[in-house]
Amino acid sequence: RRNAIVSGQVSSIELRAQDVQTTDANTIQPHAGNLWSSDSISLAFSADDRREADYEPIDSLVVSFYPEGGTTGGRLRLSQETQRAWVAIDSFTGRITVSREDER
Numbered sequence: 001r002r003n004a005i006v007s008g009q010v011s012s013i014e015l016r017a018q019d020v021q022t023t024d025a026n027t028i029q030p031h032a033g034n035l036w037s038s039d040s041i042s043l044a045f046s047a048d049d050r051r052e053a054d055y056e057p058i059d060s061l062v063v064s065f066y067p068e069g070g071t072t073g074g075r076l077r078l079s080q081e082t083q084r085a086w087v088a089i090d091s092f093t094g095r096i097t098v099s100r101e102d103e104r
Helices: 002-007
Strands: 011-016 035-037 042-046 056-058 060-065 074-080 083-089 096-100
Touching (some): 002 011, 002 060, 042 060
Parallel strands (some): 011 035
Antiparallel strands (some): 011 060, 042 074, 083 096
16 A cells, blocks of 8 residues: 555555466566465455355455555455454555454
8 A cells, every 4th residue: 555655656466375386478477576375375355245155265366556545445364274364455545454263
C-alpha cells in the first residue's frame, strides 16, 4: 500500500499456494519482491464474507494497491495442517488485518 501511495503507481503482490517452476508467454512475472509462494500452505479467498463456507480454494491471488489508498480487497485464509490464519484487506482503505484461529 505504502509503495503505491508514495510512487503514485499501482503496486501488486502475488501470493501462490505452491512455487511455480515453469511459466508460459501469458504469465506476467512480478518483481522478485512482489511474489510470495509456498508449497505447504493452502490458500482460500472470499470477496467480502467472514463465513467459512464462502471461502473458495485458490492456487494464486494478486492483490493490487492503488495510489489513492484503496485495494482490490477481500479475505484470504491460509491453512497449514491444523493451523489457520485470516488476512482481511479493506478495499476502501487498503488496511490489512491478520487474525489467527486462536484469536477468533
